[in-house]
Amino acid sequence: MRKVVCSLVILINSVYLFAQWKPVGGRIMTEWAAKIDVENVLPEYPRPIMERADWINLNGLWNYAISPVGQAMPQSYDGRILVPFAVESSLSGVGKSLGEKNELWYQRQFSVPSKWKGHRILLHFGAVDWKADVWVNKVKVGQHTGGFTPFSFDITPALLNGENELIVKVWDPTDKGPQPRGKQVSKPGGIWYTPVSGIWQTVWLEPVPIRSIVNIKTTPDIDRNKLTVEVMTDHQMLSDKLEVKVLEGKQLVAVGSSVNGIPVEIAMPSDVKWWSPDSPFLYDMEICLYSENKLIDKVKSYTAMRKYSTKRDKNGIVRLQLNNKDLFQFGLLDQGWWPDGLYTAPSDEALVYDIQKTKDFGYNMIRKHIKVEPARWYTYCDRLGVIVWQDMPSGDKNPEWQNRKYFEGTEFKRSAESEAIYRKEWKEIIDCLYSYPCIGTWVPFNEAWGQFKTPEIAEWTKQYDPSRLVNPASGGNHYTCGDMLDLHNYPGPEMYLYDAQRATVLGEYGGIGLVLKEHLWEPNRNWGYVQFSTSKEATDEYLKYANMLKDMIARGFSAAVYTQTTDVEIEVNGLMTYDRKVIKLDEQNLKRVNTEICESLK
Numbered sequence: 001m002r003k004v005v006c007s008l009v010i011l012i013n014s015v016y017l018f019a020q021w022k023p024v025g026g027r028i029m030t031e032w033a034a035k036i037d038v039e040n041v042l043p044e045y046p047r048p049i050m051e052r053a054d055w056i057n058l059n060g061l062w063n064y065a066i067s068p069v070g071q072a073m074p075q076s077y078d079g080r081i082l083v084p085f086a087v088e089s090s091l092s093g094v095g096k097s098l099g100e101k102n103e104l105w106y107q108r109q110f111s112v113p114s115k116w117k118g119h120r121i122l123l124h125f126g127a128v129d130w131k132a133d134v135w136v137n138k139v140k141v142g143q144h145t146g147g148f149t150p151f152s153f154d155i156t157p158a159l160l161n162g163e164n165e166l167i168v169k170v171w172d173p174t175d176k177g178p179q180p181r182g183k184q185v186s187k188p189g190g191i192w193y194t195p196v197s198g199i200w201q202t203v204w205l206e207p208v209p210i211r212s213i214v215n216i217k218t219t220p221d222i223d224r225n226k227l228t229v230e231v232m233t234d235h236q237m238l239s240d241k242l243e244v245k246v247l248e249g250k251q252l253v254a255v256g257s258s259v260n261g262i263p264v265e266i267a268m269p270s271d272v273k274w275w276s277p278d279s280p281f282l283y284d285m286e287i288c289l290y291s292e293n294k295l296i297d298k299v300k301s302y303t304a305m306r307k308y309s310t311k312r313d314k315n316g317i318v319r320l321q322l323n324n325k326d327l328f329q330f331g332l333l334d335q336g337w338w339p340d341g342l343y344t345a346p347s348d349e350a351l352v353y354d355i356q357k358t359k360d361f362g363y364n365m366i367r368k369h370i371k372v373e374p375a376r377w378y379t380y381c382d383r384l385g386v387i388v389w390q391d392m393p394s395g396d397k398n399p400e401w402q403n404r405k406y407f408e409g410t411e412f413k414r415s416a417e418s419e420a421i422y423r424k425e426w427k428e429i430i431d432c433l434y435s436y437p438c439i440g441t442w443v444p445f446n447e448a449w450g451q452f453k454t455p456e457i458a459e460w461t462k463q464y465d466p467s468r469l470v471n472p473a474s475g476g477n478h479y480t481c482g483d484m485l486d487l488h489n490y491p492g493p494e495m496y497l498y499d500a501q502r503a504t505v506l507g508e509y510g511g512i513g514l515v516l517k518e519h520l521w522e523p524n525r526n527w528g529y530v531q532f533s534t535s536k537e538a539t540d541e542y543l544k545y546a547n548m549l550k551d552m553i554a555r556g557f558s559a560a561v562y563t564q565t566t567d568v569e570i571e572v573n574g575l576m577t578y579d580r581k582v583i584k585l586d587e588q589n590l591k592r593v594n595t596e597i598c599e600s601l602k
Contacts, residue, residue, distance in 0.1 A: 020080045021061055023340060024095035028519060028579045032350040033091060033340040038082060044348045046126055046202040047150070048379040049435055050216055051300040054116070058166070058203040059083050062108040066098065073135075073167065074105050081106065083203060084126065086196040089342040098197040099186065100173035106199065109163050119207035121159060123166070124152040126201025126374055129343075130172040130179050137165050145421070147172070147180065148372035148393055149428040150201070172197035178418035180395035180425050182370040183335065183568075190527055193569050196343045201374050211235045212297045213289055218435040219467055220305045222323060225272060227254070227303065230263040231287055241290040246283050246303070248273075253283060268305060274323050275304030275437050277364035277598075280385030282437070304382065304437035308469050310483055310503050318503045319601060320469070320484075320558045322387070322440075326601040329387055329440070329559040330594060331365030332358050332575070333508060336373055337568045339521060339578045343371070352380045353580060354565055359384055361575065361587060362594030367474075367507070367561045370394050370446050372429055381438035389441040389471065389561070390433060392426050394449035411477060414452045422450070426457075430465055441469040447488065448476035458482040474507035490529040490563070491541075493549045498556050505559040506552075510545060511573040514538045514584045519577035521569045528573040529563075539586040546593040553600050560597070 021038050023029065041059040045051060063077035064087070085092040087104055098104050112121055125132065129147030133140065137160055142153035158164075174195040175185045185192040217230040229244045243257040244264045256266035273281040282302045289297040309321045319326040334354060338345055345351040351374070358366055366381065367389040381388050396418045414422070426444065433439055442461050445451040451473055458472035458481040472481050475488030478497070485499035486507035493509045513528020514535065520526060532538040542562075549560055566574035575590070576583050 021082050021093040023090040024093060025090040027090060027339055027521060029090065029340040030338065030346055030350060030579050031581065032346040036082075036091065036346060041082065042084065042202055042344075042348065044376060046124070046204060047375050049301055049375060050213070052206060052208070052298075054207055056110075056113075056205040058108070058110060058205060060108075062106045064094065064107075065105040066096065066102050067105065069101055069103050069171065071103070073138075073169075074107075077105070077107060084199045084201050085344050086129070086200045086342050087198045088195050089344070090340045091344070091346060097186070097195060098170075098172055098174075100171075100176040104170040104172075104198045106166075106168040106170070108166050110166055110205070111163055112159060112205070116207040120154055120156045120210060120212070122152045122206045122208055123155045124150065124202075124204045124206060125199065126150050126203070127372070128168070128170055128199050128201075129196050130177075130181075131170065132199075133169040135165075135167040138167075145179070146425045146428055147196075148425065149432050150375070152206075168199065170198045178396040178415065179421050180393040182393040182395075183337075188569060191571060193337060194342055200343045209297045211237075211240075211289070211291065213287060213299050215431075216287055216299070216301055216435060218285075218301070218303045220303065220307070220437075222272075222274060222305050222307045225268045225270070225305075227256075227266040227268055227305070228263050229256070229266065229285070229287065229303075231289070233261075233289060233297075236261050237291065239291065241293075243288045243290065245286040245288075247286065248283060272305050275306040275382075275385070276322055276327075277359075277385040277387060280304070280383060282382060301435070302382070303435070306437055308440045308467070310469065313601075316500070317556050318499075318501065318558065320503050320505075327364070328553060328557075328598055328601045329365040329389075329505075330597045331363045331367055331387070331389070331559075331561050332361075333369050333561050333564040334358070334366045335369045335564060335566075335568050336371045336377075337566075337578075339569075348376065350580070351377055352384075354576075355380050355384055355386055357576065357583075358386060358565065360591065362591035362598065364598045365389065365440075365559070365561075366565075367391065367443070369564075370449075372433070375432075378433060378436040378438055382436055386438055387440040388436075388438045389443055390429070390439055391443040391446055391474070392422075392429065394446055395422070396450040411454065412448070412450055412452050414450070418450075419452065422452075426461075427464070430461070434465065439468060441471050441483075443471045443474050443486075445473040445476050448473065451476050454479045455481040469503075471505070471507070484558075492545050493552055493557075493560065495552050495555060495557060503558040504556050505561075506549070506557055507561050508563050509549075509560065510542070510562040511564070512538050512541050512545075512585075513571075513573045515572050516577055516582055516584065519567070519579050519582055520572070521567070521578055525570050526572045527570050531572070535584055535586065538584060539589055542585055543589060543593055546597060550597060550600060553597070558601075 064081035139158035511529030513531035
């Protein structure tokens with residue numbers, strides 16, 4: 001009888017919570033949105049690149065309030081919001097614009113398990129757009145700016161026994177401020193989309209030892225068959241010993257250790273396996289921190305042996321290389337937007353879906369377009385074998401073209417504040433993504449949107465991470481710096497410039513539009529570079545462009561990016577509809593020709 005009563009209480013509680021939340025806005029949605037459980041939102045471990053066994057997910061229904069900038073902490077709240085979906089999104093259950101004159105407040109209770117006693121408790125945020133202030137039990141524990149990177153605070157001194165209160169305040173000026181924001185604008189239209197404000201990635205608690213591993217930085221070297229692992233710890237002591245084990249399944253492959261805080265260098269076996277899109281092999285890692293021969297912290301990770309570089313081929317053309325072999329990198333412009341969650345995929349299954357379809361279509365690369373994804377997205381690219389070109393989200397003045405088809409165009413002059421914000425956030429993005437094997441190219445600027453000091457930024461990026469290629473300005477004002485010259489041309493491919501000293505790539509082309517009326521963001525407003533009436537017409541146009549591209553590879557193109565993975569808001573030029581319910585072009589025909597292009601330099 002007691003079990004029946006407990007089950008009934010749980011059922012009533014679930015029904016009550018669901019009644020407290022429902023999607024808003026009345027727009028199209030993905031099939032995953034209908035499966036959301038408000039008590040189990042995005043339950044997967046949020047940081048597979050550095051994993052501990054114990055953690056608590058704080059996603060779910062929180063209280064929220066919107067108030068004018070500068071007002072005191074609210075005494076009451078406007079309602080419930082589903083974290084981690086942006087306040088403007090349907091899945092938040094709110095669907096309201098924030099604007100630069102308001103602040104968004106979040107509030108919830110949480111408890112810390114008694115088994116965590118003796119540990120320090122970290123509060124993690126996957127990402128919050130843009131400025132976040134955080135209190136625990138009315139004690140301020142930290143502040144962070146930057147809408148695309150994870151951050152955490154040690155909240156141990158602020159904790160109480162039993163229930164604790166967590167409050168987060170967010171301010172996001174969207175396009176009224178100089179901060180990186182990507183495609184967000186206050187008045188969406190054309191290629192510009194709905195704002196994303198507030199918490200948009202998982203919030204979670206983690207217990208760590210008094211002294212712990214903070215971060216790991218993994219650098220493979222296939223030429224010397226060596227793996228270097230830099231392990232950052234807090235309260236570092238020179239007597240500490242670091243040990244890194246490299247495993248294939250349960251089998252130990254290699255091991256290395258160091259003291260005095262220096263990086264661990266590991267000699268890999270002679271039969272080492274390399275990572276590539278055709279064979280995305282990953283090694284597991286265990287990283288241990290010892291003090292006086294006692295294990296005090298351990299995390300799990302993974303890595304891959306691979307190399308990104310450029311080299312002249314027999315015809316003198318500078319080619320992109322993977323593992324010292326020419327590889328034509330061909331991919332999709334992937335913006336990572338969702339009709340229901342905006343920046344946030346409604347589920348982990350949805351998150352991996354676009355990547356898997358990219359592979360199914362026959363591509364070997366994704367250009368992640370002026371957005372940074374949650375950590376799990378990059379892990380899926382690692383596992384599935386997709387090379388990623390990572391854009392820096394644009395901001396400040398958008399766009400700012402000056403002589404964009406010619407070298408040495410006049411650049412945008414940023415304020416000191418704007419430049420400082422850019423440099424801080426670009427470094428944080430590189431830091432948090434450094435160890436993912438899939439990242440092959442850093443792209444500091446897109447189409448001259450806020451482009452400034454290009455040679456200096458490109459050089460800094462290359463010096464900060466020599467293991468990747470640098471695409472200084474994809475389709476922007478061209479300067480002779482970095483590893484490639486990147487052209488944009490719509491709708492068909494065109495090589496109107498060529499660089500004999502760097503790789504020449506086609507960073508964007510395509511944009512073939514096809515309207516499917518039951519799958520539109522707005523029924524009476526849609527846009528594409530060219531539009532067709534049937535799937536066959538759109539597919540034929542795609543194949544025509546692909547054959548043109550194949551001819552240009554011999555003339556000098558070393559990579560290309562097709563626009564785009566899905567429709568986004570009123571853009572209808574995706575290979576799939578915005579709700580991911582229809583693949584608009586013929587998948588098998590695309591796979592055939594795309595595979596030919598990817599293999600053209602082998």
